[in-house]
Amino acid sequence: MKIRNNDKVMIISGKDKSKVGKVVKILKDKNKVLVEGLNKVKKHVKPNPYKQEQGGIQDKEAPVDVSNVKVICDACTNPTKVGYRFTEDGKKIRYCRKCDENF
Ligand SMILES: [Zn+2]
Incomplete structure (x- = not known):
């Protein structure tokens, strides 16, 4: 894996094509990365009284395949x-x- 945490990457395919974000998580075994603020998907969340979370729809980053991102050189x-x-x-x-x- 050539990408590391905190790398700046550009997404090169999909709906967030050409957008740039920071890598916040590496999923090595899946060959995917999580990019801050990008590739967001809507996620239905059940209310969780223990964590005082309200149910509803939340935007959450979905992992992006490493072949779909390019590292931006500083x-x-x-x-x-x-x-x-x-x-x-x-x-x-x-x-x-x-x-x-x-x-
Ligand atoms: Zn360079």
Whole structure:
């Protein structure tokens, strides 16, 4: 998985196409990510007296398949492909394939 928490990503398909948001959760086993404020679905919620929640319809983010998002590079602010390379001391780091900056 090349995407990490707090990465900025752009959704490249579906109703939120071209929208940008922050990754708030990674679902590794499903190969999906949760993007803050995007890919919202309506969810019916039953009233829960124990949590003092009212029933009704809530907007909730649904996970997006990683193949449908692109990471936005901090340096060049473009949606980009993430590459991997190793530093001199053997640390694996990510870099932007567009502008070559590490991030
Ligand atoms: Zn870049």
